[in-house]
Structures are given as structure tokens and as C-alpha cells.
Amino acid sequence: MEIMSTYNSKCESLKFYTYLCQNIGSDEVVKIRRLAFTILDLGQSFGHKTITSGSKGEGLDLKGSDLDIMALCPFFKVYESEKEVVLDGLTIPLVMVTDETHPCFTQLCRLNHHGVYNLWDLCFKEIPLWQKHPLGYMLSSEQYQLLIMSLAGLKLAELKLPSLAKTHGPCLTSFDDQLDKVVCLKCDQWLFQTQPWIRRPRTAWPSPEIISKIISCGVLFVPIGCKGSANENLEWRISFSVAEKFLIYSFNHTQFLCYGLLKILLKEIVEKHEDLKGLLCSYFLKTLMFWMSEETDPNLWRPDNMIPCFMACLQRLLYCVRYSILLHFFISDNNFFYSRFNAMNKKKLETILSNLYERGINCFASSDTLKDYQSQYYKVTHLLTRLNFKTFELFVDLSNLKKIHILYHCLHHSRTGSCQSLFALYLSKSCWFVPHASNYLYTCYNSENKHQYSKYKYDLSHLLIGVHSDAVTGWLTLASYFYVKKNYVASLRLINYALQKYTDEKIFTGSGFTKYELTFIQKHVLNLMKTEKLYSVLRSLRIETLTFGPKSSIIPQELQLDVTKSRTCYSSLPFAYFLGFLCNYHLHDITSYRRYLQQLILTKTKDSIHVNLYRVNTAIMCGVAHQLIGEAYFAKGLFQEAARQDKYNFTSAATRLSRLT
Template identity: 55%
Template sequence: MEDMTREKHESLKFYNYLCQKIGSEEVVKIRRLALVIHDIGQSNNTITSGSKGEGLDLKGSDLDVMFIDPYIKVYELETEVCVFDSHRLSFIMNTDETQSSFTQLYLLTHYQNHELTFGNFGGLLNLLEMNHLRYVLSSEQYKQLCMSHRFASYLPKKVHGPCISCDNDKYDYAWCLKCDAWICQAKPWIRRPRTAWPSPELILKIISCGVLFVPIGCKGSINENIEWRISFSVSEKNLIFSFSHTQLLCYAMLKILLKEVLDKHEDLKGLLCSYFIKTLMFWISEETNPNLWRPDNIIPCFMACLKRLIYCVRYSILSHYFIPENNLFLLRFNTDNKEKIITLLTSLYRQGINCFASSETLQDFRIQSNESTESLISRNSRLLQQIIPIFHTIRMIFEPDQVLRLLYTFLHSSRTGTSRVLFALQISEVYMVVADKNQYPNSPGNKHRYVSYKNELNNLVIGLNADAISGLLKLASFFYVHKSYEASLNMISYTLQKCTDEKIDISCFIYEKTFNPIQKHVLNLMKKEKLSAIMKSLIIKSCRFQKDSSIIPQELQLDVSERYTFFHPLPFAHFLSFLCYYHLHDISSCRQSLQRLQQAQKTSIIFIPNCLNTVIMCGIAHQLMGDTYSARTAFQEAARHDENHFSTASLRLTSLI
């Protein structure tokens, strides 16, 4: 009995430690909700998947985003096609010549009997190949089309499996096709014997999701370039969401063990992947009594998962969760690497939780678990430290027409306090984007200008709730564009008063991952405040302006002529102040603002894109003051650090010659 009590105590300590390092239930819920709301706010049918979409934010994890192609629909059988959609092409699955979990996609016979012009689908015509006297959709050509036309030319990109990766492998994008029905190959999954997980309600929900198809064929197949992999990503996400927190932490630990311990061995790197870990967890969860997944039993649960992984590798068997005929470990290992990985996994198993001693994420367990982490860091500090990276990640482009969708979902589906807070933050963010869009760009007349002015002003006021600073500065920029220089200066002065030491810069936080003593103290004083109040009063975001923004100073229009861009709040405030004084012919105040801008430039991190814009703003200010030499020096410095040509530095240099 004493041994059992000691084991439970050890498990509880480890569980609490994991909540600090990986995320508590509350943190995971916020991460998930933030990304789900972000997906709702996209103009495309967007699904955030992968570790971050599941609520985890582990070291080295990228953001996986799936876009469902609106122009193509897949059916299992031709008889399922009741109506011919003039806006979408229909394809039929053909699995006669493919391995399980793969399919070919044949063009619907209806189209075969017509001249292949397709109207709006002309671009898709080049993706078809002839196979057995029928047109089949090429996965390889489809992926190339996505790469060439669906990414801005300035983004570095490469093919990574079925995905297109960019931005230093931080993001994986996959365009996929959808079948709304649950396919035959996976129907045995619905009624196979299981304990209590997944529940009948969850099974029904998963069936309603249908399946996806991603553009990659079975490796080594003679028809690899025209095959598509059947993807259950949405279903898998729902299954992960149903995990208890203990299950999720065991899943995270296996991923950490894989990435931070096993993959350090170069000859084993890539042999096991996250998808295998996920599949393993599904099988174990289905066969296990849900009551075993408790915080005071987390160590035995994890060890059982690790033992099952060793078994799967030893016997080269890991069945696909939805289509068990597909053995994911078939021909995966050779004699040498199989023996080595079994030896390594067995050694780790014998060490118990000490197997994480060489892990970067969990190596300090023995030290921190003996300390009172609650006394070292307040709940708010820990909460923000773990969720800020997600809020930084999701600051992507929103389309104005998605505001109504967000509002509708907020009003009809938001039932918890946390979801209402996150919806409010996201809606405020979107309204700031909407404010960038001139609703009447070519409309003459005072009435249209007045309506546009009022709409932009109203949107910006709603956007003030997104954070502590950037909304105020965009409002100041709005007044500047409308030549209300005094109003703009008053807004800038008020904003600068709020730029105090306790503010948390979200753009730099991803590099620092910690808070200074003042920030910790203020967060501790605000321990009874709601998340929305903390975000609004303490968080600083970069000022983001959309492409062809109507509220950015004319002097910076060049920077948004091709793409959206970011400006660091403090230097942007000083530059905006400089511009106001410049137009008010107050040269003395101009020089003071320029000095403050230069001081902000010296303290900026030059390799962050929005800090490159700080150097460019210095150059523009010097240029306006007639100091061409200093302007050229600033543009040259920015261009030297702008390897990917994100900024306008080179273009502005050319204009000075």
C-alpha cells in the first residue's frame, strides 16, 4: 500500500510538472479555441492541424494548415452524384490499382462526354492525365500548381511530402480535396469491438466529417504521380480533442522522446514520425479503460505506451487506425536500424521517466519538481507564457467578409467565458484589418468620403480591444492620413504614455520566452483579472497594415503595395509623430522625433522583419529632411539584412540614384 501511495505521489508530481512545461488543461483549451476561431476567420475552408492544432506547442513544431479546394469535389461512386455543380469539378475514387489508404481520382463520366474546356476550370485542364481511356487527376501536377500560383512569389518555398513548406520550415501548407461521405474502406472502423472510447457520439461526429485527399502517392508505386493519399486529419483532430489531459500529456511525451532523444541519432532520424505516435495512441486508447488515464497514474500510463511502441517496432506492425489493412511499419526498418532502435527504446524504458534526462524540454524534472512552481511564477505569468506564441502564430490575413461569419459563430456557438473572450479578441483583430480596406476606393463625392471615414473610424474603435498599443497607433495613422495632424499627435502622445516597462511585446517574446521582474509583478497583481483585460492592457502587437491599406501614411504606401507588412509600435509612433510635425512645419519637433526614432532603431533586433522597417522609416525621415547621405546609409543597412527581400530597402535605394 505504501509503494502504491508513493507511485501515485510521484505521478502527481510529474503530472503537475508536465502541466507547467507542456501546458495545463486551461492552456490547451485556449490554444485550441484560438486556432479554431482563427480558422473560422479565414476566407478559405481552413483547418489547422498538426501538434499546434491539437493544442500542443512543442519545440520544433511547425504550423500545419490544410485548405480544402472549393473547385473540386470527390465522390466514392458515380451514383452518389445527384446534381452536376457548374462551379466545381467532380472526381470519382478508384482504388482498384492502389495500396490501401491511397486512391486514384477519375474525372466524372459526365465531363468525359463533353469538350474539356471547363470555363473557370481551365487551369485544372493541365492537371489531367489519361489512364485506361479515362482522365485522372495528377497529384504531382496539382501540387506544382499550388506551389506556383497559390503562394506569393516572395515567399521561399519547397515541397515537403504532400505539403508546401515556407518561412524556414515553420509552416506547412497542404491543399486537399474532400469527400463528404465516409468511405467504404473505413466503414469497419465504425462498429469494431472496443472498450468505451471513442464514444458513440464521437463516432457519429467523425463519420459526418467525411475524408480528405492530399496530393501524394504511395512511394514506389508505378502510378505514384496520379495517386492521392486518403487523409483522416479532421477525424484525428476530433479524437485528440476527446483525450483526457493525461492522455494528451502521454502523447506529448512520446513526441518529445521521438524528437529530442531518438532523432539525435542521425541513422535513426525520420524512422519514426509523429503520425506513428498518434496512431499508436489511438489504438492504446481504444483498448484501454478510460478510468486508467488519471493524473496519479500518468507514469505507468506513459511506460505502457512506450512498451507498446517497442512491441510494434520489434514485430514491424502498426496498423492504420481507420484502415487496419495498411501496416504503417511494413518494410519500414532494415535489420540494422531495427535492432538499434529496439535497443535504444528498451534502454529508455528501463530508465523510467529518467529517459528524459537528455531531452531539452523535460530534462529539469528532478530539479523543478522539488520546488514550489506556484511560488516561482504566478498563474497569469504561466498562462501568458504558454499561449502568447499561439497568438503570435495566428496573426495572418483576414478577409473583411469573414467578420459576419465570426460574429455569427460568436453569437450562436460561443457558450463559455473563455470562448467569448477569444472571439472578442479575434473580432477586434479582424476589425482592424477591415479598417485597412477602403470601402469606396473610386467613389466620388463628399457623401461617399464621409461614409468611408465613419466606417473606418468605427472599425478602428472596435479594433482598440485587440491589444494595448497597435489599435491606438492605427487610429493615429488614420487621423494623419485625413490630415488631422493635431488629433494624430494627441493620440500618439497618449500611446507613448502607455509604452511602459510592464508591457509584453508579442513579436519579441517568441525569442525571449520569459518575463522581466516588472512584468511578473504586474501579472501577479492582476491575478484576479480576466484574460481579455490582461491582453488589452499588457500585450503589445506590431502594427499590421494590409496590402494597399487606406490608412497608412502615403510615405509608407510603397511598403504595402505588394503585401501586408508590420511596423514595430514604438518606432512607428515616433515616425508618425515626425510626419505630423513635418506637415505642420515644426522643424525643431521633427528633429526631436527623428532622434527618438534613431534611438529606437539602435535598440531594435535587426533581423526581425518589422525592425527592418524601423531602419527604412529612419531613411525616409532623413530623405524628407534633405539628408540624402543618411537616407542612403539607412536603406543600405536595411537591404544588407534583408536576404529574402521582404522590405522596400533595395527599391528605395534605386530611387535615390
């Protein structure tokens, strides 16, 4: 009987594990997600070095998952003591002062008040970064954050991007709470106060190799102090984000799924109680998983032990709440749960967690993500149905030829088919931006015909590679190039070919962070293609955003006003109709350009997926078309509509309206 019970338990665990792979992500899908964000960290220049973290950077793509971007400030370098300081003439050295701070926090003191510091003060005199203290001049985390906000505001105004709009702790946060960015400082050395972590007794996790990597990466500092501290405005929190990313990546898939389950439990069940929101956070769950992994035999984290592993994690969380103890993984002097709860919310949280534990995996019956498990309905779909295609949308301008060379190198040295597929997609899309970079490459020489011809061949060859990035948009980019070259007939052929490929099973992946459910036909086609190679599926089913870089040389002249300073994005279908209108307008084919204009107007009225900025750009294209054919009244109405929607003046709508009136 005991053997049969064990067998049934293992079968149920394996079934639950398979279900989680479909709904949270298989091991392969998680690796692809991570690889996609790792690519974003490649090729960054010194002044723009970034590290992706947060749920998405870790490989999770759950409801409410966010992306954290940690940008390293190039102007400061932190040292643990004055004797370690290296004066390089490029950075301002800061020394840690922890005499008056809580564990995991520090003040940052500069060595003197001369030279480069005075120049820094002069540049930002309206924001006093330094505050006098008995121990020296401290860099104020509060004033530093104000400076970053100020600089971010100037940058966003210049680029016409509404991405980062508010603060959340030390971060700048997007309107939809999907993106957090923090500009942090770095210390290249592993701190003395974290030395006990290296020597701490453990079973087998993390491995000596992972520990060595973590030590070599040093630590970061984010601009936020310990809440309630007397010098809160001067304190900086020590961040181990890089180390934590190494640890998460070293989880086996059972460990990773347990981590995902804890996050679902928190976000979709516990936090349905409004009075418990914010009491626990994802970072606490991550810390708990680190302790569990360090203290248990790695051989226990197996697919056929999935349910017991998760229940052990939930039991540990209940214990931590009950006894108000959850120690920081690297600096164990810091107890996250010390004075965290009052009697009332602690009792309620303990009761909820206890009830959930008693229900076993049935506790997810009220979860949006996992509620259908007990119905025993398992979708026989390929891993791609759970893959968030937005992962492949680039967040950076790939007009930098250096990055293209990096992608090319990675493609030819990838060890797995999935890696090759992902790098091939990135490489193909990056080729869209080559004409922008080649403007400089070829204007460095004289403008004789042979150089112009060389540039033409160079640009065309890369744009031809770009057609393999997705089903439609690469072709439209090439069509736009031919339009700019006044080859309207060739452009029309490409437009019509792209429109033929714009069918119901295609999946639009360019609407910012907005998600939408796949339709029945999209899921059906994905299932039919489950035996195809990853690259083939993504290339044939995805439709990307059409993107033009600043001062693009391949965008129609009629839209140049929108790319004077920043890149601009268009939905593929309305852009195709607008480009078709332009070609026929220049060919003096009135019947055809009227037909394309009518289709363009219909896309504007039916548009329900795309984000607001795309709708504004579609309205602008409609207005430009009416303006070209002398229908100023309709153009004015469309520009007015676009200007009303464009609250932050990111597009050319207001400028076009003023010129028209």
C-alpha cells in the same frame, strides 16, 4: 506497505501531472489554443476553406511544433464510385480507383475527357494534369503539386509574402519549417473500405457521438503517392486529418499529456541520434495513442495515474518497434512499420526505447522541455506564463466585415470566460481593419459631406474598439488615423500615450513564428497578475504587430508605396517614433522631429527581437525621414541597406532606392 506504495505512486503522478500542465499546458490553456485556431477556420469563403491541424492546431505548443493548414480545392470533388457522382456544373467529379494501389492510397479518375476538362487543360496547358491510363484519365498528384507550387509562387509574388518557400511531402512549407500548407481534395462520404472501423469492438472510446461526427465529415486526399509504387506519381493518399482532429479533441487531459510526452521523447531524445531521424514520426505516435485509447478503460486516464499511463504508452511503442507492427487506425490493412526498419536501426531504436522505459520518467532528464522536473523546482506561475501569445496573432486579413459579425456573434454566445476573452481580443483587433472595408461601403454612395462624416464616425468608433486589443498597437493605429486626417496634435498625444505604455514588462507577440524567452520582469508581472481575468492580462501586457491592409486608408502617405498590393507589418516602437517625426515635421517643429528621428535610429540599431522583414521596414522609415528633411545621402544608404536585406523584393526598398538615384 502496498497501500503506502500505491499512495506514493499516486502522489508522484499528481506532482508530475501538475508539472506537465505548467510546461506543456493546462487543460484550459490547451482549449484556448484550439479555440484560437478554430476562429481562423471561421468565415472562410467557398474558394478558401481551410482546416488547421498539426501540433499547434491540436493544442500543443512544444519546441518544433508546426501548424498544418489544409486548404480545400474548390474545383474537384471525389466520389468512391461512379454511381454516386453528382454533376453540379461547378466541380470536376473524380472517381476513386484502388485496384492497383496500396491501402490508404487511391488513383483519381475523371469520367470523360470533354467540356470543362478541356477548358481546365487550356488554362494550365504547360502542366499536364491528366495522364492516360488503361482505366481512364487519371489526375496526376505529381503534376497537381507542380501546379499548386506554380500558383503559390504567383500569389506570393503578388502579395510580397515569403511564407511558403519549399515542399515537404505533399505540403508547401515555410522557410522556418513552422508552417505546412497542403491543397487537398475532398470526398463528402465515408469510404466503404473504412466501414470496419465503425463496427470495430472497443471499450468506450471514441463515443458514438464522435464516431457520428467523423462519418459526417468524409475524407480528404493529399497529392502524394505510396513510395516505391509503380504509379506513385498518379496516386493520392487518403487523409483522415479532420477525423483525427475530432479524436484528439476528445482526449481527456491525461491522454493529451501522454501524447505530448511521446512527441517530446521523439524530438528531444530519440532524434538526437542523427541516424534515427525520420525513422519514427509524430503521426505514428498519434496512431499509437488512438489504439491505446480505444483498447483501454477511459477511467484509467487520470491525473493520479499519469506516470503509469505514460509508461504503458512507451511500452506499447517498444512493442510496435520490436515486432514491426503499427496498423493504421482507420484502415488496418496498412501496417506503417512493414519494411520500415533495417536490422541495424531497428536494433538501435529498440535498445534506446528499452533503456528509456527502464528509467521511468527519469528518461526526460536529457529533454530540454522537461529536464528540470527532478530538481523539484516548480514555478508558481499562472497558466499564462505557458501560454504562447503568438496564438492570438491573426494569420488572415480581418478586413472582411462578415468575419467581424461572426466574431461578434461568438462573443455574445460564449459559455466560458476564456472563450469570451479570446473572442473579445479577436473582435477588438479585427476592428483595426474596418476602415479598409468601409472604403467600399461608403463609396457605394455619393461623396457628399454627410456620407464622409458618417464614414469618419464609423471608422473612428471601430478604431476606438481596437485600442482594447493590446497595450500599445491599437493606440498607434488610431494615431495613424488622426495623422492621415491631418490632426497632428491629436496624433502626437496618442503617440506619447502609447510610448508611456511601452514598458519592460510588455510582451511583444508579433515576430512571426519566432519565439523568445520571457524576461524575469515579464514573468514576475505575469505572476502578480495571476488573479486577474484573462482578457485584462492579455490586453494590458501584449504588444501586437502594427498591420496595414492593401491600399490602406489609414497608413501615412509616406508609406503608401508599401501597401499597394499586400498588407505590411511594422514593429510598434519604431513606427511610433516615425509617426511622431512625421507629425512634428508637418508642424515645423525641428527640435522635436530631430528628437523622434534620433529615437527611431536607435531602435534600428538595438533591434534584436524582430524578424528580418520588420528590420527592413524600420530601415525604410529611417530612410524616408532623412529624405523628407533633405538628407538624401543618408536616405540612400538606408534604402541600400534595406534592399540588401530584402532578398525577395517584398518591400519598397529597391523602388525607393531607384527613385532616389
